[in-house]
Amino acid sequence: MPTYTAPTKDMQFVLHDVLNIAQSDIPGYDELDREFTAAVLEEAGKLSTEVLAPLNNVGDEEGCTLENDVVRTPKGFKEAYDKMREGGWMGLDADPEYGGQGMPYLLQCATGEMFVSANMAFNMYQGLTHGAYSAIHAHGSDEQKATYLPNMIDGIWSGTMNLTEPQCGTDLGLIRTKAEPQDDGSFKITGSKIWISAGEHDMSENIIHLVLAKIPGGPDGIKGISLFIVPKFMVNEDGSLGDRNAVSCGGLESKMGIHGNATCVMNYDGATGFLIGEEHKGMRAMFTMMNEARLGVGLQGYAQGAVAYENALGFAKDRLQGRDVTGTKNPEGPADPIIVHPDVRRNLMHQKSFVEGARAFTFWGASLIDAAHRKDDKDAEALISLLTPVIKGFLTDKGFETTVLAQQTLGGSGFTREWGLEQFVRDARITMIYEGTNGIQSLDLVGRKLGQNGGKTVMAFFDLVKDFIKDNADNEVLAKDFLEPLKAASKDLQAAGMYFMQNGMKNPNNALSGSYDFMHLFGHVCLGLMWARMAKAAQERLDAGDSDVEFLQAKLATGRYYMARQLPATSMHLKRIESGAEPVMDLAVGQF
Template sequence: MPSYNAPLKDMKFLLHDFLNLQQYNNLPTFQEASPDMVDAILDEAAKLTENVFQPLNQSGDEEGCHWENGVVTTPKGFKDAYRQYVEGGWQGLTGDPEYGGQGLPQTLGLAISEMMIAANWGLAMYPGLTKGATETIHAWGTEEQKALYLPKLYSGEWSATMNLTEPHCGTDLGLLRTKAEPQPDGTYKITGTKIFISAGEHDLTENIVHLVLARITGAPEGTKGISLFIVPKFRVNEDGSLGERNGVSCGSIEKKMGIHSNATCVLNYDGATGYLIGEENKGMRAMFTMMNEARLGVGLQGLAIAEVAQQNAAAYARDRLQGRALTGPKNPDSKADPIIVHPDVRRMLMTNRAFIEGARALALWTGVQIDLSHHHPDEKVRERADDLVALLTPVIKSYLTDQGVESASRALQCFGGHGYIREWGMEQFLRDSRIAPIYEGTNGVQAMDLIGRKLPAKGGEPVKAYFAMIQKLIEENKGNAELKSYMESLEKALGRLQAATMWLMQNGMSNPDNAGAAAHYYLNLMALVTLGYFWADMARKAKEMISKGEGDETFLKNKLITADFYFTNILPETAALRVKVEAGADPVMALDAEAF
């Protein structure tokens, strides 16, 4: 059976030493987040995820969810685990205190989310989707809607979902057919079918609040005519109590490759009462609040599955005896050495480690930017932080989920044939990981969003600020002999990214297929440079702490060893990616469709 231990040492290094959250204690959301408070919360989250969530992961996968006559039952143990989660106050950790939340930083919330997903992805999705809905209602809801829904969502008594996809339309939401008919009392009757709705029906909460995209009668075609509605499973009375059952039902649940313990539902809306959130025909703008939240959350799923798969692979590699080290026996008292002595096994484990630790730094730094964008008193700081989050959201969603799959696959490979057997749990990690590059906008869509929307946004100012951030680190540290090799390598990689950006500007407009063919490679190029930035900065911090005699020296030296691996074995891939970007569309588009 697989195991999981929350990576507390790395998280605490990032939050306290690398990101130095205490520098922001003048901001409202950070005032209560003292180092002792943060550590206490992380420690308690580790206990919950290791002792309550993780033991249900494999059994929940094997049992799956049950659907009968519209009723969905979650796997054995899930209701009690969710109860413990709710009683601990975890759902409202980062919520607005005005409505019962605890008002702690989003940065801390992301760390907790990583633990939950790594321990039990399927279970974590039930409260995870609620988080995105609360952000959307908080941003776009009326005062009455916020007062009615947020307290129960923050408490975890109710959960929430996101309803976009229909049988005939996924990415192209302009094709959706779900109708919203205005009623004299200001409500709407919602009619249509939504598919692939995660946690759309279950037995964990007394009410489920669906956020549903629909088209008001007479609205324009395409995305310009889409509105967003709150459609609760049970209608809510003015005093917050539950009223009659609404006209929404679960028609079936999907039989899937992975995440079996999370109910992926077909939801049928038959004249269900809905409440407009935001403006008429502006639903996409409101829904993007939840979608962007979800895309960052899905990126965390890639990181989390890589972490738990890596932990189990490393433990197995230290224990499994097979063959002898190329340089001579390392375990002379036995007939074989542990497989961790073999360079190819080390290659897989080091590749995973370099990705995981770099991605975690990126994810938690992004949390800081989100907090700054919401709470910093300087409008320019808020805007810059928001721009950087918007720019890097497709990178985080796409690259972290692709690498989550690759990391799970490498981890499984370390087990050899045992990795293919259910008993060890590795095949579940690989199956579960595969959905993340697909949902919340496929990774191809993320790449097109990056080059089509995010790069030209605001006349290119966000990407210029991103380049300047990396160049600033290089300029400040390349004179340091101990950091010179990192900074020189990062500068070369940054130059490749800037050259690829210029190529896209010159060739993407003249032939849009050039942009489409380059998009995936360009996004990965930006991802590698971004992780290179964080690895260079973490190396700087580790060396500084060692020189001052601060922190755990072994931990810090291991951080430097992993940084060296990243710069010698992973960052050089940027050279090939630039070549692929600049190859253009011709090699991709030349073959006739009939020839495939």
């Protein structure tokens, strides 16, 4: 069975040496000194290793079961859930006015990576609650907030998001669920929703469903969608639980992975719902949460890669097969550990350089969200809005790839259930699909985000890269190994953007056919930038005589791998993009 060791040291490096958070002027960051974050991460790591990780395989093997309207979660999940509640982890970054701990979102992400690595299916229950909390917090009335938030922050109540219906996933304009206004101001919700994660389960006392539905007579398409609170049990005025609402789980989805999470068909049969925000403005309310939710999925992607890499590395150090061609390394043993072989190394370095780069990228993204929320930084808000589809799409594609590479490190053992690597592959696979497929992320990036603020935001990103290169031009450690490749990659990205501008007007398909490659090109430039920043931070500590030489030199070497071996993908993506729409769109449908 796989192990999990929290990457506390690496996280501390990103938080303090790279992002330098304690010196930031974002309100709340001044508390985040090295000691404080170390203590929080230590605790989260302990919980992850000791409580959550051992349940990951249990969840996969047992899955969830539906009997008489009740969904039973795997053995041990409820006890673990209660431990998470008691530790206050569910409300870590929630509003103190409603009982939250008011920590920065960044810390929520760092601890969240650990929980996800240890047990992704389990962590989704509280992840969904967090999403529903955010929507009510941002758009609910004071009364709604007072009624629902304290118990959701505590975790004694959980939450869900209900968007998809059988005939509509990506295209939410096709929603059929109806919300009929009642005399008392409430609505009767009728319809069926599918693929509702954590839609029904036995770990919380009430479930607060957020449901997209249409009020009859409203505008067609997505302009006529409203968002509703539909509690599983009605809440009495004194806060106690009342009658069961007319919502029930009609079935559980059988799926490739995340078996420990209940993926439900939810039937609303004239259930009582309460409008959140304005009528027909449901999509706006959804979009509010989207940056956080999508960043959270990007995090899931690389977090699965991280735990898979840890276990691949352990195997590669232990497993004895063949001899090092440059000279035996383990003369007493029957063979050398496979980590001596260059192709095994290549595989491990690919995993390691992605995971550490992705962690830095995500933490940076989380700090932008904090800057946007906590000091109303409009530039940070625009930038994270641009980067969100990249974080979601690129990190989940590459995160999944990383789990596959890690599985490959184990050879035949990687294919067996016993070693558990194959579960990471199956669990990671969903991250490329939900919260908007990665194809949709790429359309969001190219069709919407590139042009936002008249293109100023993407120009600001290019400037950020350019300035870093200029400011560090004299740094000998960075110049050749980091800045040159970063510059080349950034040039490819700009050329791709230019191609879209020049050819997308003539035919939008010229841009849309290249959107997926653009998302990956963008992702590589971001990770290239993060590696350049990490290399700089590591070198500064080395120059200052830091004694942790092995760790800091490993950072530099891992960064050099990324720049030399991963970043060259940018020129391939550019070539594909510049081939335009024709190769993609040439066939008539009947010719396929």
